[in-house]
Amino acid sequence: MITFRIKRYNPEKQAESYFEDFQLDVQEDLTLLDCMNEIKWTLDGSLTYRMSCRSAICGSCAVKANGHAILACQRQAQHLVKDNDTIVLEPLGNMKPIKDLAVDFKPFWDKINKVKPYLQPEKKAPEKERTQSPEQFKFIDDSSTCIMCGACYSDCQVLEVDDNFLGPAALAKAQRFVQDSRDGKTLERVKELSKPGGIWDCTHCAECVERCPKPARPFDRIKEVMTVALEQGVTNNNGARHALSFAKSVKSSGRLNENVIPVESVGFFNFKGLFDLLPVGLRMFFRGKNPPILHKSIEEVEDIKRIYMKLNE
Amino acid sequence: MIKHDIVIVGSGLAGMRAALEVCEGLDVAVLSKVYPSRSHSGAAQGGIAAALGNSEPDSWEEHLYDTVKGGDFLSDQDAAEEYVKAAPRVIYELEHFGCVFSRTPDGKIAQRSFGGHSKPRACFSADRTGHAILHALHEQLLKRSKSIKIYSEWYMHSLVLDGDRCNGIVVSDIRTGTIEVMQAKAVIFATGGYGRVFNITSNAFASTADGVMAAYRAGIPLEDAEFVQYHPSGLYRQGILFSEAARGEGGYLLNGEGERFMEKYAPSRMELAPRDIVARAEQSEMDAGRGVDGKDIIHLDLRHLGEPRIMERLPQIRQLGIDFVGVDCVKDPLPIQPTAHYSMGGIPTDKFGQVVFDTEGTHVKGFFAAGECSCVSVHGANRLGTNSLLDAVVFGERAGRAALEYAKNIGHGSANESHEKTKVLELFENIFQGDGNESYNDIRNEMKKNMTENCSVFRDEERLKVCIDKIKNLQKRFENGKITDKGKLFNTEIYEILELRNMLSMAEIIASGALNRKESRGGHYRKDYPKRDDENFLKHSFIHKTDEGMEIKYKPVVITKHQPAERTY
Numbered sequence: 001m002i003t004f005r006i007k008r009y010n011p012e013k014q015a016e017s018y019f020e021d022f023q024l025d026v027q028e029d030l031t032l033l034d035c036m037n038e039i040k041w042t043l044d045g046s047l048t049y050r051m052s053c054r055s056a057i058c059g060s061c062a063v064k065a066n067g068h069a070i071l072a073c074q075r076q077a078q079h080l081v082k083d084n085d086t087i088v089l090e091p092l093g094n095m096k097p098i099k100d101l102a103v104d105f106k107p108f109w110d111k112i113n114k115v116k117p118y119l120q121p122e123k124k125a126p127e128k129e130r131t132q133s134p135e136q137f138k139f140i141d142d143s144s145t146c147i148m149c150g151a152c153y154s155d156c157q158v159l160e161v162d163d164n165f166l167g168p169a170a171l172a173k174a175q176r177f178v179q180d181s182r183d184g185k186t187l188e189r190v191k192e193l194s195k196p197g198g199i200w201d202c203t204h205c206a207e208c209v210e211r212c213p214k215p216a217r218p219f220d221r222i223k224e225v226m227t228v229a230l231e232q233g234v235t236n237n238n239g240a241r242h243a244l245s246f247a248k249s250v251k252s253s254g255r256l257n258e259n260v261i262p263v264e265s266v267g268f269f270n271f272k273g274l275f276d277l278l279p280v281g282l283r284m285f286f287r288g289k290n291p292p293i294l295h296k297s298i299e300e301v302e303d304i305k306r307i308y309m310k311l312n313e
Numbered sequence: 314m315i316k317h318d319i320v321i322v323g324s325g326l327a328g329m330r331a332a333l334e335v336c337e338g339l340d341v342a343v344l345s346k347v348y349p350s351r352s353h354s355g356a357a358q359g360g361i362a363a364a365l366g367n368s369e370p371d372s373w374e375e376h377l378y379d380t381v382k383g384g385d386f387l388s389d390q391d392a393a394e395e396y397v398k399a400a401p402r403v404i405y406e407l408e409h410f411g412c413v414f415s416r417t418p419d420g421k422i423a424q425r426s427f428g429g430h431s432k433p434r435a436c437f438s439a440d441r442t443g444h445a446i447l448h449a450l451h452e453q454l455l456k457r458s459k460s461i462k463i464y465s466e467w468y469m470h471s472l473v474l475d476g477d478r479c480n481g482i483v484v485s486d487i488r489t490g491t492i493e494v495m496q497a498k499a500v501i502f503a504t505g506g507y508g509r510v511f512n513i514t515s516n517a518f519a520s521t522a523d524g525v526m527a528a529y530r531a532g533i534p535l536e537d538a539e540f541v542q543y544h545p546s547g548l549y550r551q552g553i554l555f556s557e558a559a560r561g562e563g564g565y566l567l568n569g570e571g572e573r574f575m576e577k578y579a580p581s582r583m584e585l586a587p588r589d590i591v592a593r594a595e596q597s598e599m600d601a602g603r604g605v606d607g608k609d610i611i612h613l614d615l616r617h618l619g620e621p622r623i624m625e626r627l628p629q630i631r632q633l634g635i636d637f638v639g640v641d642c643v644k645d646p647l648p649i650q651p652t653a654h655y656s657m658g659g660i661p662t663d664k665f666g667q668v669v670f671d672t673e674g675t676h677v678k679g680f681f682a683a684g685e686c687s688c689v690s691v692h693g694a695n696r697l698g699t700n701s702l703l704d705a706v707v708f709g710e711r712a713g714r715a716a717l718e719y720a721k722n723i724g725h726g727s728a729n730e731s732h733e734k735t736k737v738l739e740l741f742e743n744i745f746q747g748d749g750n751e752s753y754n755d756i757r758n759e760m761k762k763n764m765t766e767n768c769s770v771f772r773d774e775e776r777l778k779v780c781i782d783k784i785k786n787l788q789k790r791f792e793n794g795k796i797t798d799k800g801k802l803f804n805t806e807i808y809e810i811l812e813l814r815n816m817l818s819m820a821e822i823i824a825s826g827a828l829n830r831k832e833s834r835g836g837h838y839r840k841d842y843p844k845r846d847d848e849n850f851l852k853h854s855f856i857h858k859t860d861e862g863m864e865i866k867y868k869p870v871v872i873t874k875h876q877p878a879e880r881t882y
Contacts, residue, residue, distance in 0.1 A: 012802045029550075029638070041754035045797030045806040050347075053517040055553040055633060057444060058351040074636050098488065099803040105348070118452035119411025128365075129408040131420030137413070144413040144438070144445060148350045182411065215628070 002026045002081055004039060006047065007090040009097050017097070019088075026077050032087070033061050033073040049101035056213060059147030062154065063101045064090040069151035071213040092154035094167075108153050111166050115174040115193070122184025136181040139224075143176040146216040152208035164197040168208035168218030171199060175221035178228050190229040199225050200239020238273075241265045251308045254298035258291040314730050317342040317462070318720055320482060320497040322469045322524060325354035326443070326705035327684025327712070328503030329450040331666075334713025335501075336460040339720060342495065344464045344484060346519060346808070349451050353505055353517040354684075354705060357443025358556030358629065360425060360435025361407075361702035363400035367421045371432040373397045378875060380700060383429040383587045384657075384693020385835035385845065386877035387537070387853070387870055392664035393691040394873065399707045404436055407706065412449035413438050415626075425626075426561045429587035429697040429882075440556050440629045443702060468808055469523060470737045472500065472531040472680070473728045477670065479680035480726035482527075483733045487808060490801030492737050494730045498720035499679045501712050502528065502660060502668075503705075506685040508541075509812075510820045511653035511769070512761035515547050515554040521812035522819035524686045528660045529818070533670060533677060534855040534866070536688040537658035538819075539826030542696055542836045543770050545591040547652020548637060549610050555630050555649060557698040559615055559642075560584040562626050566595070567612040567646065568603040579882040586882040589695040589836045592651040596770040605648065612646035619643075651770050657696055657836060658826070659688040661855065661868075666712025672855050672868035679719060679726070683712035690853060693870075694835020744810055749793030756787050756794065757813050760820055763787075768824045773840040777828040784821045791817055822856055822863070829865050830854065847877050 001023050009017035022039045030038075033051055040047045051061040054073040061072040065080050066088050080087050095103040121130070152168035159165050166174075174193055177183045193199050199222050208218040230240060245264035249257045262281075266273030284290045298304070319335050321328045324345035332343050345352065364371040376397040381388045408414060408422060415423040415437055427435040438445035454461050466487040473481040473494065481496040504524025508516030529535055545566070546555040560566070566584050568574045578594035579586035586594075595611045604610050615623060620643045623631055627642075634640045634647050660682040661669050668680040668687075684705040691704060760783075767780035791814060798806040832846035833839050852867040 010800065010802065012800045031637070040806070042752075046800070046804075048798075048803050048805050050805075052347055052351050052519045053353065053356050054551075055356060055515075056636065057356050057441070057629075058347070058353070058517060060347060060351050076636075102803055113455055113458070116456075118456040121409070121411075125405075125409040127405070129405050129414075129422050132414075132416055133420050134416045134418065136420075137416045140413055141439070144448070145441065147355075147444070148348075176413075177411075180411070 001085060002035070002077060003084070003086040004035065005086055005088045006100070008100055009091075010046070010099050028078060030077050031073050032065060032070070032075050032077045032080060035077045036072060036089075048099045057147060059149035062092055062149040062151045064092060064154065069093070069154040069211045071149055071151065074213050092150055094154055094156060094159040095150065105150060107163075108150050108167070108169065111170040112148070112173055114166060115170050116189070117173045117177070119177060119180065119183055120185040121182055130182050132181050139179040139181075140176050142215045142217060143172050143221050145214040146172055147214055149213060151211040151213060152218050155207050155211045157205050157207055158201055158203055162201065165201050166197055168222070171202070171225065172216050172218040172221040175225045178225050186228065187232050187234070190225060190232050190234050193225055194229050194234050194237045194240060199229065200237065200242070238265050238267075241267060250304065252297070253295060254301040254304040257295040259293070259295065314728070315493050315495045316725065317495065317497050319499045319501065319716055320344060320495050321501045321503060322482065323352070323503035323505060323684070323686070324349035324463070325352035325503060325505055325684060326446055326450060326702060327709035328501070329447075329454055330706050330709030331501050331503060331683060331713035331716070332461050333450070333453055333457070334710050335717045336457050339717060341461045342464060342497075343454070343461060344467045344469060344495075346466065346468045346487065346523070348465045349454065349463060350448065352447060353520055354702070355444045355447040356515070356517065356554060357702050358440045358554060359427060359558035359561060360437035360442050360699040361404060361446065361706070362427070362430065362434045362697070362699040363404040363436055363703065364397065364432070364434060365401050365404065365422060365424060365436065367417055368424045368433045371434060373400070375431055376400065376434060379430050380691065380697060381693065381875050382880060383697040384695055385880055386847075386851070386875070387690065387693030387834060389664070389690050389871040390873040390875060391871045392689045395664060396689075396691045396704070396707050400703055403703070403706045403710065407446055407449060410449045410453050413445045415439055425558060426585060427698045428557055428560065428582070428585045428591065430699070435558070435561065435699040437558065439625070440558050440627045446702060446706070468811070469504070469527060470740070470811075471527050471733070473733055474531050474677075475726055477675070478678040478726050480728045483737050485737070487805070488803050490804060492734050494728055494733050496725055496728050498723055498725055499681065499716040501666070501716050502680075502682040502686055503684045503709060504686040506656040507816065507819050508653045508656070510760065510764050510816045510823065512765035513547060513550070513552040513650065514653040515544055515552050516653070522815045523812065524682075525659055526815040526818055528668070528682070529822070529858055532858065533660060533668060534857040535658060535822055536661035536855055536868075537690060537826070537853050538656070538822045538856055539830050539854065540657035540694050540836045541653055541823060542588055542655040542657060543592040543651040544654035545588055545595055545651055546613055546649045547654070548633070549648035549650050551637060552652035553633060553637060554652070554654070555613060555633065555647060556627070557588070559613055559627055559630055562622065563618055565614040565617075566591070567614050568598045569605040569607065570603055574598050574603070582882040587695055587697060588654075589838070590882060592770050593838060595651055599650070609650050610648045611650060613642075613649045614646040615642045616644065616646065653765070653769070655696055655701060656685055657688065657690065657692045657694065659686045662687045662689055662712070664689060664711070665715040666708050667715055672866050681712040681716045683708040694837060740811070741807065744794070744796055744807060745799050747794060747796070749795050751790045751793040751795060753791070753794045753796070753810050753813055756790055756817075760784065760787050760817060764820055764823070768827055771838055771840050772827050774828065777824055780824045781821060781828065784817060784824065788817050788821070825863055826854055826856055826865070851877060
C-alpha cells in the first residue's frame with residue numbers, strides 16, 4: 001500500500017488548500033501518472049491535474065512529488081516512495097494553482113515569448129535547405145528537446161524571490177537560437193539576455209538541471225549563452241563584469257579578492273552603483289566581516305596559472 | 314458570441330500549418346483542448362518522408378509507388394501524386410522556419426530508411442522528429458501572435474451547420490466551464506486520431522475522436538473508418554511508441570525462440586516491411602505460442618547497433634526503455650507488441666482539404682479538415698511510416714489555403730447562439746443531474762478491452778459481432794453513469810466523460826466498417842476473408858448517420874498510374 005498525500009485546492013468550494021490521503025495497492029511497473037489516474041478514476045473523480053501523452057514528450061503532467069518537480073508519467077511510483085510508504089504530491093511551484101495540481105502557466109509562456117523564440121535568419125532562404133554541419137546541429141540538439149513542462153521553472157530558486165527573472169526554460173529556449181548557425185541575431189539576442197532578469201541573474205544552483213526530465217538541462221544552456229555573450233563582447237553589465245572579475249581574481253591570486261570584485265562588477269565609473277555598495281560594506285566592516293585589506297595569493301598560484309594556460313590553449 | 318474569420322480546431326502539425334497559411338489578412342483562432350506544444354504530433358519519432366535524395370538518388374515517382382503499394386492500392390492516386398510532389402518543398406519550408414534536423418556530413422537534412430519505403434526517405438531529428446516540427450511551427454505561431462489567437466485548454470463540442478454551410482463551432486473553456494459559440498466564416502478541423510478506443514495504443518489520452526464525431530453528428534459521413542493501423546513496436550502492455558526508426562537503423566525483431574521471424578513473412582524487406590505486415594507477423598508468432606516467455610511479447614533487439622549509434626540516432630527510445638520498463642536497449646532487447654497507432658480513415662475531404670457530404674463530392678461549404686482526422690485518402694488501407702507528418706503538413710497547408718480562398722470574399726453566416734448553446738448545456742446537465750450508478754471508468758475500460766480483443770490486428774465476423782453488441786450495451790450503460798465533480802472550474806472529469814461518449818460511437822463505427830468489409834486489405838485483416846477482393850471492395854466506404862442507424866455507401870478509388878497488383882515484400 002502506498003499513501004498518496006495530495007494537496008487539494010478548489011476555490012469554488014473553499015479558499016484554503018489542504019492535504020488529502022489516498023491509498024492504493026501499487027503493483028510494479030505503475031508510473032506515478034498511472035496511480036494518479038487510478039485515484040481519479042476509482043476513488044475521486046474530482047482530482048484535477050493535466051496529462052496527455054504518458055510517454056514523456058508532451059510535458060503536461062509535471063507535478064511536485066516529495067517537494068521536487070517531476071514528470072508524473074516518467075517515474076515509477078515505487079521509486080518515489082519515501083518514509084511511511086508515502087508520496088506527497090503538490091502543484092508545481094512559482095506558478096499560481098488553479099485547482100488541485102493544475103497551475104496557471106501564463107507567466108511561464110509570457111517569458112518564453114520574451115526571448116523571441118523563433119529563428120531570425122539573416123539571409124533569404126535558399127531554394128533547398130540551409131546547410132548546417134552535424135557539429136553545428138549538436139549545439140542546438142539538447143535545448144531543442146525541451147518539452148515546456150515547467151519542472152525547471154517550478155523549482156528555480158531565483159524565481160522564488162524575483163518574478164522578473166526569465167527563468168530556466170525561457171533561457172534554454174533562447175540558447176536554442178543564440179547558438180543556431182542559421183540565426184542572424186546572435187548579438188542582439190545576447191545583448192537582450194544580458195539585461196536584468198536575464199542570464200546573469202541565474203545563481204548557478206543547477207536545480208533546473210536536476211529537475212529537467214529531458215536532455216535540455218537549462219543551466220548548461222545558460223552557461224553557453226553566457227559564453228557567447230562574453231565572446232561577442234557584451235560585457236558592459238554587472239553580470240558579465242562580475243564573471244570577468246571573478247575569473248581575473250582567481251587567475252592572478254588563486255582566490256577571490258572580495259574587495260575588488262564588487263567594485264569591478266558594478267563598474268569603476270558607475271558612481272551610483274558604487275554608492276549603493278557602501279551600506280553593505282560598512283555593515284560588514286562594523287561586524288568585522290570585511291575581507292582583509294591586503295589580498296594574498298594562495299601558495300599554489302602557479303598551478304592555477306598553468307590551468308588557465310591550458311584552458312587558453 | 315466569439316467571432317473570428319477562421320477557426321482552426323487542433324494545434325498539431327496540420328492545425329498549426331493551416332494557421333500559418335490563413336493568418337495573412339484574416340483573423341484566425343487556433344483552439345486546443347491542451348496547449349499547442351502538448352499536441353500528439355509531438356510524439357511522432359522517426360521522421361517525415363520526402364524524396365530529397367540526400368543520401369541516395371530518389372524521386373517523387375518512387376515515393377508515390379511506395380505509398381500506393383503500402384496502402385494496398387486503396388489510395389486515391391491523384392491526391393497521393395500531388396502529396397508526394399509537394400513533399401520536398403514543405404520540408405525545405407520547415408527547415409527555413411527553423412526546424413531542427415539531424416544532418417549529413419555535408420550539412421544537408423539527414424535521411425534514414427523506413428518500412429515500405431524503397432529509399433532512405435525519412436528526414437529526421439534524432440528520434441523526436443514530430444517534436445522538432447511541432448515546436449518549429451509553434452514558434453512561428455508565437456511570432457505571428459498579433460494575427461493568430463490561441464485558445465489553449467478549450468474544448469470543441471459541435472459544429473454549427475446551416476444547411477450545407479458551416480458557420481462556426483460550439484466550444485467551452487475548460488478552465489472556467491463557460492460555453493461559447495465561436496462564429497467563423499470557415500472552420501478547419503485538425504483534431505487528430507482516436508487510438509484511445511483501444512486498450513493497447515500509442516496514442517495520447519487526448520486522442521479521443523472529438524473532431525470526427527462532431528462531424529458525424531452534424532451529418533457528415535466518415536470514410537474508411539475500418540482501417541486502423543497497428544504499429545509493430547509498442548511497449549509491452551503500455552503500448553507506448555518505440556519508433557520504427559529503431560528498425561530503420563538496423564534493429565531486429567526476434568520471437569521467443571530468438572529467430573528473426575520476418576524472414577518467413579517478408580523475406581526481401583525483413584523488419585522494414587510495411588507496418589500492417591510486420592504487426593500481423595508479430596501477432597501470428599505470438600498466437601502460435603512463440604512469444605517471448607510464452608507471453609504476448611516480441612523482442613526488439615538493438616544491441617548490435619552499439620551505444621554510440623543508439624545515442625546519436627535513438628536517444629529518446631533508450632531513455633523510454635530505461636524509464637518505463639527498466640530495460641537499457643544497449644544491453645538488452647526491448648519487450649514490444651502491436652499497438653493501435655493511426656487511423657487511415659476519417660472526415661472525407663477532396664485533395665484541397667475541403668470536406669464533402671457524400672460520395673458525389675458535395676461540398677460542406679466553409680468546412681475543411683486535415684491531418685489524421687481527415688481522409689483524403691492518400692494512405693489507402695495502410696499508411697507508411699513517416700507519411701503522416703508529411704500528410705499533416707501538406708494537407709494542413711492546403712486546407713488553410715482553401716479556407717483562405719473561401720473566407721476572404723464572404724461574410725459571416727448566421728448562428729443561433731442560444732439554440733446552439735442550449736444543446737451543449739443539456740448534454741452537460743444530463744451528465745451532472747444523472748442519478749445512475751455506472752462507473753464511467755468501467756465503461757471506458759471495457760470498451761478498450763473489447764476493441765483490442767475483438768477488433769484488432771486479426772478480425773472475423775463472429776468476434777466483430779460480439780464487439781458491436783458489447784459496444785451497444787456500453788452505450789446504454791453510459792446513460793446511467795455517475796459523475797463526482799459537478800463544479801465548473803477546471804472540471805477534467807466531465808471532459809473525460811464527453812470524450813468517452815465520442816469514443817463509444819467511434820468504436821461502433823470502426824467495428825461496423827470492419828464487419829462490412831469482407832476482404833483483407835492493408836491494416837484491415839479478416840481471418841474469414843483472408844484475400845484482398847478488388848472485384849467487390851476496391852472502393853472507399855462512407856458510413857452515414859441516419860435515423861435508422863448507420864448506412865454504408867461506397868466511392869470508387871481514383872487510379873491513375875498504378876493498377877492494383879499483388880503486394881509482396
